[in-house]
Amino acid sequence: MSTIIYTRTDEAPLLATYSLKPIIEAFAGAAGIDVETRDISLAGRIIALFPERLTPEQQQPDDLAELGAMATTPEANIIKLPNISASVPQLKAAIAELQAQGYDIPAYPEAPGSDEEREARARYDTVKGSAVNPVLREGNSDRRAPEAVKNYARSSPHSMGTWNSDSRTRVATMDGRDFAANEKSVVLEAADTLSIRHVAEDGTQTVLKDAVPVLAGEVVDATFMDVAALETFLAEQIRAATDDDVLLSLHLKATMMKVSDPIIFGHAVRTFFADVFARYGEQLASAGLSANDGLGGILSGLDALGDDAAQVRAAFEERLAQLPRLYMVNSDKGISNLHVPSDVIIDASMPAVIRNGGKAWGPEGEEDDTLAVIPDSSYAGVYQAVIEDCRAHGAYDPTTMGSVPNVGLMAKKAEEYGSHDKTFEIAAAGTVQVVDAAGQVLLEHQVAAGDIWRACQTKDEPIRDWVKLAVTRARATGDPAIFWLDEARAHDAVLITKVRSYLGEHDTEGLDLRIMSPVEATRVSVERIREGKDTISVTGNVLRDYNTDLFPILEVGTSAKMLSVVPLMNGGGLFETGAGGSAPKHVQQLQQENYLRWDSLGEFLALAESLRHLAEREGNHRATVLGDALDAATERVLTEGRSPARRLGQIDNRGSHFFLALYWAQALAEQAADAELAQRFEPVAATLAAQQEQITAELMAVQGSPVDLGGYFHPDDELAFAAMRPSATFNAVIDALRG
Structure with missing residues (x-):
C-alpha cells in the first residue's frame, strides 16, 4: 500500500487536521493510499524529550527524528503543516500546560545551576525556534502561486491600502x-572537523563549540553584531x-x-x-x-x-x-x-x-x-x-500584477543563521576564532562582552542542487531567474563564484539568468510586477523565508496560499502547506466562539502535489486521478466562495472542508479516466449534495459558544475531534467511505 505522511503540528493547522484528515483518509483509501500521522507539534516534541520521567501511556516516540531520517530516502512523501517555532515564552507555556495535564517534565531552567538543570536546558534548547524545518528539509524550496490561486486573486482582489507620496513610513x-558588515567567509578544500573558541584578552581560551564537521567544498561563514x-x-x-x-x-x-x-x-x-x-x-x-x-x-x-x-x-x-x-x-x-x-x-x-x-x-x-x-x-x-x-x-493592483516565485537554498540546514548551536552571546572581550583540526585559524573577529557572534554552514551539494532547480524553473516557465546575491557581502561573493561555475553544468541557452544584489533584484522584480510579468527570485535561506511571505501577501493576500514543494535530493518529496504561521488568534476565536477561520487551502494544494508525486514514483494511476480531481475541487472552493469567512454566521474551516469533499467527490464521479473510481464516488457525491443543507446547518449550529479543547498546545483528542467534526450527517458519509 502506498503511504503519505501527514504531520500533526500546532494551533490552527492542528485543529483543522482533526476535521480534514478523516476526509483525506477516506478519499485516499480508494486509491490504495494509507495516510499516516507523525507528531511534530511543540507539545509532542517536548514529551519525546523525557521518556524516563513519563508513564508508558504518556510516552511518545521522537517522530521528528524518524521523519528526518525518512526525508533522506527515495520513498519519502511527507505533507508538512506549519508548526510553532517556539520562543522561550511559548516554550514555558507549553511546559506549564503539560505539567498541569500530569506530565512529569521539568520546568524550563532560565539560569541552570545544577547538572540536572543543565541537562534539562540542553534538551529544551533542541525544540526552541525553527527546530523542525532544518531536520526535514533535505532538498531546496520551490514556492509559487498556483494558477487557480492567482486567477482567483485577479477576479476577486484582496484589499490593498492607499499609498501617499508623502508617506513617512x-x-x-x-x-x-552589524552582521552584514562583519561577515567573513571561507570555502573548505577538504572534509574536516572545525572548532570555535573564544580567546580572552588575558589569553584564556574557552571552547564554544568543540566539533563542527564540514565537507569538501562547504562554505563556512562567521560574523557578529556589535x-x-x-x-x-x-x-x-x-x-x-x-x-x-x-x-x-x-x-x-x-x-x-x-x-x-x-x-x-x-x-x-x-x-x-x-x-x-x-x-x-x-x-x-x-x-x-x-x-x-x-x-x-x-x-x-x-x-x-x-x-x-x-x-x-x-x-x-x-x-x-x-x-x-x-x-x-x-x-x-x-x-x-x-x-x-x-x-x-x-x-x-x-x-x-x-x-x-x-x-x-x-x-x-x-x-x-x-x-x-x-x-x-x-x-x-x-x-x-x-x-x-x-x-x-502607489499600491500594487492584484488584478494585474505579476508574480515573484521563489527557488530557495535551504537543503541540509543551509544558511540557518541563528537557528543552531553556533550562535553565542560573548561573555568577555577578546577574539572568537574558527579553527580547523590542524589548529589553523580560518576566521576570527575581535569582540566585546555582550556582542552576538554566529556562524553558519552551507554544503556544496545543496548549492549545486539549488542552481539546478533554478535552471529547471527558468526553463519550465520562460521567466527570468535572478540570483539575489550581493558581491559586497563575504558569503554572497563565495556563492556567486559557485553559481557561475555550476551554471556551466546546464544548458542555459535562451534563458534569462542574472545575478543581482537583493536591493537591485527587488527593484527589477517590482517594476516587472507592475507590468504584469513574473520574475523568479533565486535566494538563500533567510531571503527565501522573507520573499515567500512578502510577495504572496501582496499578490494573493496571504502566503498560506502558496504551493510549496521541496524536491528532496534523494528522490523523495516534502510538500509544505504554505507559509503564514500557525495562527494563534484563530485558536483563540475557536475557544471563545467555536469558529475557526483558518483556511486549509495550503493543505489542499500540498496534498494534490503529494498525490502526483506518489503517482509518478509508484505508478499509481489512481493517485493522479485523485490529485487532478482535488485541484478541480480546490478551484471550485475558491471561485464559489467556499473558503472560510472571518466572522460568525458564515462557513468556517469545517464548512470549507465539507464543500471540498462535495466538490472532490463530484469531480471523481464525473471523470472518465477510471470508471471504477467514478462508480465508487458517484453515490458519495449524490449523498453529500442531497444532504448539503442539513450538513451546513449542523456545522453552523455550534457557532457562538465557547468550546473546551482540553488544552492549547496539547488538546485532548476526543474533545478536539468532537469540536472539529460537529456534523453527524457528514461524519457518517465520510466514516462509511473510510470503511
Missing part, C-alpha cells in the same frame, strides 16, 4: 558593525520616531533566529525602558525577569518583586505612555511590539505594513506611518526598496 537599519553600536542605533531610532511623530516598530525573526534575535529584542526593550532598568534592573534580574522575553513576560512576573511590584509596574506604564508611540499587536489589550519576541515576525509584519499603505496600528487603535526598525542591514534594503516603489507609484 521608512526602514531604519544599521550602517555598519551591541554597543546596536544600542546607539536603537536609541537614535527612538529619538527619530519621536521627532517624526510616527509609530516605532521593531521587526525581527525571534523564531528562526532563535538565539540572536531574542537577544537583539532584549536590547530594544532595555533601550526603550532604559530609565526603568537603570532603577530596577537588579530587582528584575533577581526575580528571573528577562528583557529577552519581552515586556509581557516582565509585567506578568512582577508579583515576584513583592512590595516593589506596584512602583515598578507604574514606571513601565509611565514610559509606555510617553512618545514614541509603539506599533501594537493588539491595541485593545495593550499588547505592544515589545511585549513578546515572537509576536512581530518580520516576514509577516513588514508585508502587512506595505499592503496597508505603509500604515501600522498605534496604541489608541489609530493607523499611522511607522519607522520600521530592522537592526541588521543584510536584507532591510529589500523592504525599503518596495516602500520606495509604493511611495512613488
Whole structure:
C-alpha cells in the first residue's frame, strides 16, 4: 500500500487536521493510499524529550527524528503543516500546560545551576525556534502561486491600502558593525572537523563549540553584531520616531533566529525602558525577569518583586505612555511590539505594513506611518526598496500584477543563521576564532562582552542542487531567474563564484539568468510586477523565508496560499502547506466562539502535489486521478466562495472542508479516466449534495459558544475531534467511505 505522511503540528493547522484528515483518509483509501500521522507539534516534541520521567501511556516516540531520517530516502512523501517555532515564552507555556495535564517534565531552567538543570536546558534548547524545518528539509524550496490561486486573486482582489507620496513610513537599519558588515567567509578544500573558541584578552581560551564537521567544498561563514553600536542605533531610532511623530516598530525573526534575535529584542526593550532598568534592573534580574522575553513576560512576573511590584509596574506604564508611540499587536489589550519576541515576525509584519499603505496600528487603535526598525542591514534594503516603489507609484493592483516565485537554498540546514548551536552571546572581550583540526585559524573577529557572534554552514551539494532547480524553473516557465546575491557581502561573493561555475553544468541557452544584489533584484522584480510579468527570485535561506511571505501577501493576500514543494535530493518529496504561521488568534476565536477561520487551502494544494508525486514514483494511476480531481475541487472552493469567512454566521474551516469533499467527490464521479473510481464516488457525491443543507446547518449550529479543547498546545483528542467534526450527517458519509 502506498503511504503519505501527514504531520500533526500546532494551533490552527492542528485543529483543522482533526476535521480534514478523516476526509483525506477516506478519499485516499480508494486509491490504495494509507495516510499516516507523525507528531511534530511543540507539545509532542517536548514529551519525546523525557521518556524516563513519563508513564508508558504518556510516552511518545521522537517522530521528528524518524521523519528526518525518512526525508533522506527515495520513498519519502511527507505533507508538512506549519508548526510553532517556539520562543522561550511559548516554550514555558507549553511546559506549564503539560505539567498541569500530569506530565512529569521539568520546568524550563532560565539560569541552570545544577547538572540536572543543565541537562534539562540542553534538551529544551533542541525544540526552541525553527527546530523542525532544518531536520526535514533535505532538498531546496520551490514556492509559487498556483494558477487557480492567482486567477482567483485577479477576479476577486484582496484589499490593498492607499499609498501617499508623502508617506513617512521608512526602514531604519544599521550602517555598519552589524552582521552584514562583519561577515567573513571561507570555502573548505577538504572534509574536516572545525572548532570555535573564544580567546580572552588575558589569553584564556574557552571552547564554544568543540566539533563542527564540514565537507569538501562547504562554505563556512562567521560574523557578529556589535551591541554597543546596536544600542546607539536603537536609541537614535527612538529619538527619530519621536521627532517624526510616527509609530516605532521593531521587526525581527525571534523564531528562526532563535538565539540572536531574542537577544537583539532584549536590547530594544532595555533601550526603550532604559530609565526603568537603570532603577530596577537588579530587582528584575533577581526575580528571573528577562528583557529577552519581552515586556509581557516582565509585567506578568512582577508579583515576584513583592512590595516593589506596584512602583515598578507604574514606571513601565509611565514610559509606555510617553512618545514614541509603539506599533501594537493588539491595541485593545495593550499588547505592544515589545511585549513578546515572537509576536512581530518580520516576514509577516513588514508585508502587512506595505499592503496597508505603509500604515501600522498605534496604541489608541489609530493607523499611522511607522519607522520600521530592522537592526541588521543584510536584507532591510529589500523592504525599503518596495516602500520606495509604493511611495512613488502607489499600491500594487492584484488584478494585474505579476508574480515573484521563489527557488530557495535551504537543503541540509543551509544558511540557518541563528537557528543552531553556533550562535553565542560573548561573555568577555577578546577574539572568537574558527579553527580547523590542524589548529589553523580560518576566521576570527575581535569582540566585546555582550556582542552576538554566529556562524553558519552551507554544503556544496545543496548549492549545486539549488542552481539546478533554478535552471529547471527558468526553463519550465520562460521567466527570468535572478540570483539575489550581493558581491559586497563575504558569503554572497563565495556563492556567486559557485553559481557561475555550476551554471556551466546546464544548458542555459535562451534563458534569462542574472545575478543581482537583493536591493537591485527587488527593484527589477517590482517594476516587472507592475507590468504584469513574473520574475523568479533565486535566494538563500533567510531571503527565501522573507520573499515567500512578502510577495504572496501582496499578490494573493496571504502566503498560506502558496504551493510549496521541496524536491528532496534523494528522490523523495516534502510538500509544505504554505507559509503564514500557525495562527494563534484563530485558536483563540475557536475557544471563545467555536469558529475557526483558518483556511486549509495550503493543505489542499500540498496534498494534490503529494498525490502526483506518489503517482509518478509508484505508478499509481489512481493517485493522479485523485490529485487532478482535488485541484478541480480546490478551484471550485475558491471561485464559489467556499473558503472560510472571518466572522460568525458564515462557513468556517469545517464548512470549507465539507464543500471540498462535495466538490472532490463530484469531480471523481464525473471523470472518465477510471470508471471504477467514478462508480465508487458517484453515490458519495449524490449523498453529500442531497444532504448539503442539513450538513451546513449542523456545522453552523455550534457557532457562538465557547468550546473546551482540553488544552492549547496539547488538546485532548476526543474533545478536539468532537469540536472539529460537529456534523453527524457528514461524519457518517465520510466514516462509511473510510470503511
